[in-house]
Amino acid sequence: MKTNFRNASLFLGALVLSTMLSCSNDEESTLDSQDEVLSVIDQQPSAKEGDCGYVDGNWSSTASLYTSLPNSGSTRNSSLITSQNSAIASFWGRSAPTFRFVRDLSNPTSTFNAISYSNGKIYFGEEIFKWAYNRDSSNLINVMILAHEYGHQLQYAYGLPSRNESTARSAELEADGFAGYYLRRGYGKSTFASIATAYNAAYAIGDYSTSSPGHHGTPPQRKSAVRLGFLFADPQNSKLSASNFDYYFFYYYNGVLNGTYRMAQPEGIAPEFHTFMMAHMEELRKIASGEMSDEDYINLR
Ligand SMILES: [Zn+2]
Structure with a gap:
């Protein structure tokens, strides 16, 4: 992935921390290429569950998983995306995949990505959310990114x-x-x-x-x-x-x-x-x- 992100330091002073989740430690996972912003990862679940503080090899070592983003600044209304995660799955007659936001306060630009995993997870980076929100505060771009990533979930499910x-x-x-x-x-x-x-x-x-x-x-x-x-x-x-x-x-x-x-x-x-x-x-x-x-x-x- 190559990013040309220009506003990396915006809003960091105003962030309110959400609850951080424990996360699996998928080290040694074999991964496909990561040369696009919106990625598909054919990743099987790891047998090993580790401590929180490490997401997986697709994200920086300082990134963490969150169920929500602060409801302020460019992260406003992120709850629309979490509710859409269920709505899109339901539209296609399926139960919702695990959805998490990825944040990295020490290396924010590293979260300019969204990834659909073959083991039923969608991880959505905070920076790509903000980028899309700043272009359309209705979050339609974010919904479109999510609908595309969910399309990969359908591909995994139905071959x-x-x-x-x-x-x-x-x-x-x-x-x-x-x-x-x-x-x-x-x-x-x-x-x-x-x-x-x-x-x-x-x-x-x-x-x-x-x-x-x-x-x-x-x-x-x-x-x-x-x-x-x-x-x-x-x-x-x-x-x-x-x-x-x-x-x-x-x-x-x-x-x-x-x-x-x-x-x-x-x-x-x-x-x-x-x-x-x-x-x-x-x-x-x-x-x-x-x-x-x-x-x-x-x-x-
Ligand atoms: Zn894709």
């Missing part, structure tokens, strides 16, 4: 994505799609503009796209993925399970990536749904190819 690539791209694009779907259908954002704005902010973080070429999908492909999730969530379509979402997602997304968007109706997808999607294929192709401007993207209905 998704069904499409495997040599990089993390298919998993990341699908998580973007899950987030777009939830924000419309579960969080009630009926217009695309607010979602597109939040998405552009969330994924403008850092410079990860240049460190691993092709690793996460190009920015236009990621925009197309979140738009695809939003379209699936149109109220005229029936609600999808996570597994159905995956099937639909890669059916239509393949078409967009390959430019073969005039597709036959696939098995298992309702005719009305397919007709609806076909009406948006040219639009999706323009997003994925980079032909569509940011302004036109944000103004999509």
Whole structure:
């Protein structure tokens, strides 16, 4: 992960400590790459439970876990995120993963990250929360980050994505799609503009796209993925399970990536749904190819 955080020292004088939790000591865990701000960690539970004061190897040695953040300054209304952790899981018919904030008062910028673990935990760094809050005090960007991370929990639970690539791209694009779907259908954002704005902010973080070429999908492909999730969530379509979402997602997304968007109706997808999607294929192709401007993207209905 590379961060370009500018306001590291803000608000530290006003912080009120929350209850610190005991935390497991997952030393020696084998971890995947950490070259993105919003990480997926395929981490199995450690047999060893240690003393508090050490989170795991993905965070600095001075970081600790908390159930809440102080309700002041740029950490205001963090309770929305903890309640959304349950709401997102419930929307997908599942019980909530363990959710914790990670704080590090001696090295705050080290918490500019959010991680979804394969053993049912989401850890959300204080600095990324603040960063997102300062761009949108409704916390929509934070909800979007969480919905993306929860998308990885769905992937762990159901063995998704069904499409495997040599990089993390298919998993990341699908998580973007899950987030777009939830924000419309579960969080009630009926217009695309607010979602597109939040998405552009969330994924403008850092410079990860240049460190691993092709690793996460190009920015236009990621925009197309979140738009695809939003379209699936149109109220005229029936609600999808996570597994159905995956099937639909890669059916239509393949078409967009390959430019073969005039597709036959696939098995298992309702005719009305397919007709609806076909009406948006040219639009999706323009997003994925980079032909569509940011302004036109944000103004999509
Ligand atoms: Zn991700």
